[in-house]
Amino acid sequence: MKVLIIEDETAFRQVLEEEFRGEGGDVTGVGTGKEALQAFEDREFDIVITDLRLPDTDGIEVMKAVREAGIEVPFLLMTAFASVRTAVSALQMGAADYLIKPVRVADVVRRVKQIHELDRLQRENTLLKRMVRQDYSHYWYPDTPVSQQVQQLISKVCDTDLTILIVGETGTGKGMTARLLHSVGPRSDRPFVSVNCGAIPENLVESELFGHAKGAFTSADKATDGLIKAAHGGTLFLDEIGELPLPVQVKFLTFLEEKIVRPVGSVKDIKVDCRIIAATNRNLEDLVAEGKFRRDLYFRLNVFQISLPPLREQKEALPSLMNFTIEKYKQSFDIGEVVVPDEVRDLLYSYSWPGNIREFDNAMERALLLRENKEITVNDLPPAIASAAVGTSGMLSPDSVSGSFKSRVETFERHVIAEAIKAAGGDRRAAAQSLGIGLSTLYRKLES
Known part of the structure; x- marks a missing residue:
């Protein structure tokens, strides 16, 4: 569980941080609203614990800014200055709960666990509803044992942000599977950007993926966003990933690890949040052995593999x-x-x-x-x-x-x-x- 704690009382914040780390949590602690919003630019969180009154703003305003940025995460507010009006305002804004200081650390931990579990169940219910409403007229999976196994794998990972590698011969439905993973996942209302790595001329692959600054090369008369940035918030599907040129593989590996892109000819890094699904009809392990595909990139892509059987x-x-x-x-x-x-x-x-x-x-x-x-x-x-x-x-x-x-x-x-x-x-x-x-x-x- 990734927890963000916003509390200007340093001693109390450190006690909370230590307690949640002891529970196995991945904890980030900050003391101001500005630091909290900066933390959201750097990573995602499962729950936020915030004091109502902060040195530069208040917890409700932080929650409002996060919501306006399109980020859905439960907030637990705490304050020593309680009133019916502030409690109602916090709950109306979408706060999961409201605790009055002084509060026992054990009570905070217990309530956070309850909120996190409830949020997980709500997300699971939303996923099931999406799957029921999904138009399957464009998707076909046979009623065979091997295909049923594939469908089970899809159901296990579609609601996560795991990097997926889909392998199979040409025409086995890799693109269809990638679209299905996107359409029933939490990013279904965001962009699905499909890129055929083998269909882009080798000298244009880098600028197509990462974009370029004005004047980066002779014909670059204006700055252009790359396909990776176009997938921000959604899913980037890289078909025929085995055809990605080695020099571009290095840069793409950096993106996978740091979630930032730097357009060709630019010195500015751009943060991009998107899910990665890659596909190939080639044996990447063989390409690694032949020196045509980076081993470290292969391991980063092969987090979860779905293998599609041939029709024969x-x-x-x-x-x-x-x-x-x-x-x-x-x-x-x-x-x-x-x-x-x-x-x-x-x-x-x-x-x-x-x-x-x-x-x-x-x-x-x-x-x-x-x-x-x-x-x-x-x-x-x-x-x-x-x-x-x-x-x-x-x-x-x-x-x-x-x-x-x-x-x-x-x-x-x-x-x-x-x-x-x-x-x-x-x-x-x-x-x-x-x-x-x-x-x-x-x-x-x-x-x-």
């Missing part, structure tokens, strides 16, 4: 995923009944789905758009999947690709890129180099 290991969930996807696009496209014959179902089940949920979603979207009537046929499926029906080797032939010239080229490019990524063991940067294209180009073509 959950084939029993395909009927559920198919129904979910069809219903989603029926609403988007305003279409009626959809029939999926056994021939198509068997093909979907036999396919290995290297692109996982994302590939399945794209395949069903295409099929729903191309079908001539209510029934989906094999020809409505993407060529890479449809080719499995006639036992092809997986290479695209001219006859297996339909549509306009542009769509045929895009399909072929995606197939070649997928094969290159597979050959590179999931290393997209290496795949881009083997194809002679930039990493950002590879991402753009995959998403087209």
